[in-house]
Amino acid sequence: MVCGCNPQRIPGGDQICNPTGQPDGEVRPWAVLTLQPDWTSVFTGETVTLHCQVQGAGDTDWRYRWYRGETQVYPTYLYTGDEGRYTISSDSYYHSGDYTCEGVRSGNPSHSDRSSPVTLTVSGAQPVLTVCSVLQEFGPGLTIFEGDSVTLRCEVTGASAGWRYYCSSRAGGNFTISAVTGTHSGQYWCRAGRGDAHYYTQYSRAVNLTVSEMFSRPALTVSPAGSVWEGETVTLQCDTEAHRADTQLSYTFTRDTETLRAETAQSQHSVRDERGLWTVPVYSVQCTGAG
16 A cells, blocks of 8 residues: 555555555554453353453454463464454363453454553452351351341352352342251251353351250159148159340249140249149140340
8 A cells, every 4th residue: 555645654564544644644454342241350160251342443354362371372363343342261270360352354454453451360269158146156166046137147258249159049148047946957068150151169168056045945844753642741842954145034833725824934933732632634834035
């Protein structure tokens, strides 16, 4: 090409001239690089796609060069019409870096300005599972009692958005058991997933949840034992021990199906026997705790 003035040179030796033979004073076409999904922090095993588009030059047959830092990366060119795509399966920390792209073609100008960099950070993702009760995190020396409200919290430390957490087969970052019982004792772990491809992190380390009884198994003593005379006083004594200092115990005493005294804080109750030798009643006690 012959220009009627001093031509403007660009890397590669091409000249930029307008149809009048004068140097083209217009802004050079520029590349725009985006990520899909738009995660700049990704984890081993996830896949992201870099999209490169050249703007300011209309719909032309652009090809694309991809760079990590100043090093051109594979593929060198990718023919995809007016939009370039470069998919990275980030199975290695090697893929971390600053990515840019540029468009190239046989026309004039022969290439675009390079895009602004997009930083991609690849790391391992293992969520952390913590066990909390009443918003207090349990340490190794604390004990969970029956009736406590316990929250299992799953979190990917330093992760970007879009995560869905799976803890004990339930989705959600927090999994709350409003009143634990002994059946909730066991090992718990979680993992997190995101994206249409259903990428999942590794499982968290297991957390052992041990639920202790709020009080020992109640034992009922009936005095006098065995048969009693009609009108004789029978004393019922419930013996149990609270395992937590703030536990408040209540007792309900029954004879056969009759409630003698309900929800009393007294562990002892006396009643007159009105039926005498010929009837042997069945006495029982129900103990409940709160704290």
